[in-house]
Amino acid sequence: MSWLWFHKLGSPKWFFFWSKSWALPVFCIGCFGLVVGLVWGLAFAPEDYQQGNSFRIIYIHVPVAMLAQSCYLAMGVAGLIFLVWQMKIAPMFIKAIAPIGAVMALMAMVSGAIWGKPTWGTWWVWDARLTSVLVLFLLFMGVIALQNALEDITLANKAAAIMSVVGLINLPIIKYSVVLWNTLHQGPTFTITKKPEMPAEMWLPLLIAVVGLYCLVAGLLLWRIQSEIILREHRSNWVKQEVMGNGL
Amino acid sequence: MTYRSFLIYEFLVLWRRKQDVFNALLFFIIVVILFPLGVSAEPAFLAQAASGIIWCGVVLSILISIDHMFKEDYQDGSLEQWIVSGLSLPLLMLLKVMANWVVIILPLLIMMPLLSEMLFMPNTSFWALVLTLLVGTPGLFLIGVMGAALTVSVRQGTMLVMLLILPLYLPVLIFATSAVQAAQSGLPYSGFLAMLLALSLMSLVVSPFMTAMAIKASVSG
Numbered sequence: 001m002s003w004l005w006f007h008k009l010g011s012p013k014w015f016f017f018w019s020k021s022w023a024l025p026v027f028c029i030g031c032f033g034l035v036v037g038l039v040w041g042l043a044f045a046p047e048d049y050q051q052g053n054s055f056r057i058i059y060i061h062v063p064v065a066m067l068a069q070s071c072y073l074a075m076g077v078a079g080l081i082f083l084v085w086q087m088k089i090a091p092m093f094i095k096a097i098a099p100i101g102a103v104m105a106l107m108a109m110v111s112g113a114i115w116g117k118p119t120w121g122t123w124w125v126w127d128a129r130l131t132s133v134l135v136l137f138l139l140f141m142g143v144i145a146l147q148n149a150l151e152d153i154t155l156a157n158k159a160a161a162i163m164s165v166v167g168l169i170n171l172p173i174i175k176y177s178v179v180l181w182n183t184l185h186q187g188p189t190f191t192i193t194k195k196p197e198m199p200a201e202m203w204l205p206l207l208i209a210v211v212g213l214y215c216l217v218a219g220l221l222l223w224r225i226q227s228e229i230i231l232r233e234h235r236s237n238w239v240k241q242e243v244m245g246n247g248l
Numbered sequence: 249m250t251y252r253s254f255l256i257y258e259f260l261v262l263w264r265r266k267q268d269v270f271n272a273l274l275f276f277i278i279v280v281i282l283f284p285l286g287v288s289a290e291p292a293f294l295a296q297a298a299s300g301i302i303w304c305g306v307v308l309s310i311l312i313s314i315d316h317m318f319k320e321d322y323q324d325g326s327l328e329q330w331i332v333s334g335l336s337l338p339l340l341m342l343l344k345v346m347a348n349w350v351v352i353i354l355p356l357l358i359m360m361p362l363l364s365e366m367l368f369m370p371n372t373s374f375w376a377l378v379l380t381l382l383v384g385t386p387g388l389f390l391i392g393v394m395g396a397a398l399t400v401s402v403r404q405g406t407m408l409v410m411l412l413i414l415p416l417y418l419p420v421l422i423f424a425t426s427a428v429q430a431a432q433s434g435l436p437y438s439g440f441l442a443m444l445l446a447l448s449l450m451s452l453v454v455s456p457f458m459t460a461m462a463i464k465a466s467v468s469g
Contacts, residue, residue, distance in 0.1 A: 083461070135415045142412040149402045158465035159398045162458050163412060166394060169454060170416050173447065177419035181426070 010087040012229045013238050019222040027219025033212020034063075041205035048202075057115040059206055063213040065108040068136055070214070071101030075143070076168025079161035089225070091157035092232065094164055095147060096224035100217055102140035108133050128178040135174050139167045153232070249333045254340055258347040261320075269351055272313035276356065279305035280363055291368040298367035299377055299428030306356065306381065307388065307417050313352055314392040315409045317344070318400040318463070327400075327467050337463065338456035341393065345455075349389045357381060376431030380424040383441055387448035390455035391416050397462035420447055 008014045041059035048055035075097050082090035112130065113123045124130065143163050150156035233239050262269065283301045284294060294301075321327050330340050357378060364374050395413040399405035427440035 131418075135418060138411070138415045142415065145408055145411055146398060149399065149405070149408050152401070154468075155401065155465050159462060162394070162398060162462055162465075166416070166454065166458060169450075170419070173419045173450075174415070177422045177443075181422045 009089055010085070012088055012092075012233050013236075015089050016226055016229050016242075019226055023219050023222035023226065025219075026215050026222065030212050030214070030216030030219055033208050034216055035212070037063075037205045037207075037209025037212050041202075041209060045202050045205055046199070051119060054115060054118045057111055059209050061108060061111040061115060062206060063210045064104045064111065065133065066210055067213055067217055068101055068104035068108050068133065071097050071104060071217070072136060072139065072164075072168065072171060075101065075164045076171075079164035079168070082157065082161040083165060091160060092225050092228040093221075094143065094160050096221050096228055098140050098143045098147070098160075100220060100224075102137055102144065104217075105133055105137035105140060109137065128175070128181065131178045131181075132171075132175045135178075136171070139171070143167070249329070249335065251335060251339065251343060254330075254335070255343050255347060258344055259351075262347060262351045268313065268316070269355070272309045272352055273355055273359070275312055276305045276309035277359070277363075279308055280367070284367070295368045295370060295432075298364060298369040299373065299380075299425045299432075301367060302360075302363060302377065303380075303421055303424050303428075306385065307414075307421060309356075310352065310385065310388050310392055311410055311413060312406070313348070314389065314396050315399075315406045317348060317393065317396045322400045322466070327463055331464060331467060337460035341397075341459040341463070342452075342456045345386075345389050345393050349386055353381065353385050370432060372434070373428050373431040376428045376437055379441055380427050380444060383448060384420050384424045384444040387420050387444070387451045388417060390448070390451035391420075394455055394458050394462065397459045397466065400463070400466045420444065423447070 008018075038059055042056050045056070045059075047053055075094050078090045078093040078097070081087050082094070109130065112133075116125070117123050143160050146163055147156050147160045150159055230239055230243070280301055283297065287293070287297070318327065321330075330337060333340075360378060360381070361374070364377065369377070392409070392413050395409040396405075398412065399408050402408055423440045423443045427437040427444070430437040430440060
C-alpha cells in the first residue's frame with residue numbers, strides 16, 4: 001500500500017485544493033441524509049410500545065452523542081499525528097473540530113435532558129453517561145481555551161495536541177470510573193457486533209440520520225480547515241493567487 | 249547540574265518559599281471549613297461526607313500549588329538551563345513532582361487526624377483515607393503538572409489549569425471516595441486502592457514525557 005496520500009495530507013496547499021472539491025458535496029449529502037433520517041424518524045417511524053412518542057428524540061440524541069465522541073477521538077488522533085509526524089494540517093484540524101465537538105456534546109446533553117424529563121421524571125441525573133458527556137464537553141472547552149490563551153502559534157499547536165492526546169488517554173478511564181460509580185442510562189443503541197434490538201423501520205432512519213450527521217460535520221470541518229489554512233498561510237503565494245483569482 | 253543537585257535545589261527553593269506551601273495548606277483548611285458551615289454541621293452528615301470534602305479540598309489545593317510550579321523557573325530562565333543541561337528532561341520533571349509531592353502531601357497527612365476528627369470521620373475509615381491519599385495524590389500531581397507545563401507562558405493561567413486538569417481528576421476522585429465509603433460500611437476496599445495505584449502508575453508513564461514536551465515547546469516559543 002502506498003503511503004503517498006498520507007504524506008500529501010501534510011501539505012496545506014494540497015489539502016486545500018483537495019478539500020475544496022469535497023466540502024460541498026459531502027455537506028449536501030450530509031444535509032440530505034440528516035433531513036431524510038429526521039423526517040422519517042420523527043414522522044413515519046412506529047411508536048415505541050413503552051415510551052410512546054418521546055422516544056423519537058433518539059433520532060437527534062444518538063447522532064449528536066456519537067458525533068461528540070467521534071470528534072474527540074478524531075481530535076486525539078490528530079494530536080498524536082502532530083506529535084509524531086509534525087504534520088501541519090493536524091493542529092488546524094484540532095482547531096477546527098474542537099468547537100464542533102463541544103456543540104455536539106452540548107446538544108447531546110440538552111436533547112438528553114429534554115428526553116429525560118418525561119421518561120425519568122428529571123432533567124438531570126448523576127448518571128455515568130450524562131457525566132461522561134459533561135466531562136467530554138469540558139475537555140473540548142479546555143482545548144479551545146488553551147488554544148485561545150496561548151499567543152504563540154507553534155506553542156498553541158503543540159499544547160492543543162498534547163492536551164487532546166492526554167484527554168484521549170483519559171477518556172476511557174473517566175468513562176469506566178463513572179460507569180462504576182453510577183449508571184441508569186440504557187445500553188447503547190448501536191453496537192458493531194450485535195444486530196439492533198429495534199425493528200428495522202425504527203433503526204434504519206436512525207442509521208441514516210447518524211451517517212448524514214457524520215457527512216454534514218465532515219463538510220463543515222473541511223470548510224473550517226480551509227479558512228484556517230488561508231489564515232495561517234496568508235503569506236504564501238498560492239494563497240494570494242487563490243484569493244485574487246477566486247475570491248474568498 | 250546533576251540529578252542530585254537538581255533535587256536538592258528543588259527542596260531548597262520550596263523551603264525558602266515556605267509561604268507558597270503554607271498557602272496551599274491554609275487553602276485546604278478553609279475549603280474543609282466551608283462545608284460544615286455552608287452545608288450542614290450535623291455529625292451524621294459530616295461523617296458521610298468527610299471523605300468527599302477532604303478529597304475535594306486536596307484536589308483544589310494541589311491545583312492551586314501546582315499552578316505556579318514552573319512560573320518562577322520560566323521567568324528566571326531555569327527552564328532553559330534544564331533543557332540544555334544534557335540531563336533527561338522527563339526525569340527532571342519527575343524529580344520536581346516528587347519534591348513538590350513530599351512538601352505538600354506530608355504536612356497534609358499530618359493534619360489529617362485533626363481534620364478527620366473535626367469532620368466526625370469514623371475511625372474505621374481513617375486509615376482508608378490515609379491510604380487513598382498516599383496512593384492517589386502522586387497521580388494528581390503527575391496529571392496536574394502537565395497542565396502547569398502547558399500554561400507556563402500564560403500570565404493568568406490558574407483558571408485555565410483548573411479547566412484543563414479538573415476533568416482528568418474525576419476518576420481519581422471517584423475511586424478514592426468510593427474506597428473510603430466502602431471502608432466506612434465495612435466492605436473490602438483494596439480493589440479501589442488498586443485502581444488508584446493503576447491510575448498513578450499510568451500517569452507516571454505518560455506525564456513526565458508530556459510535561460517535558462510541553463516545557464520544551466513553551467521555552468522555544
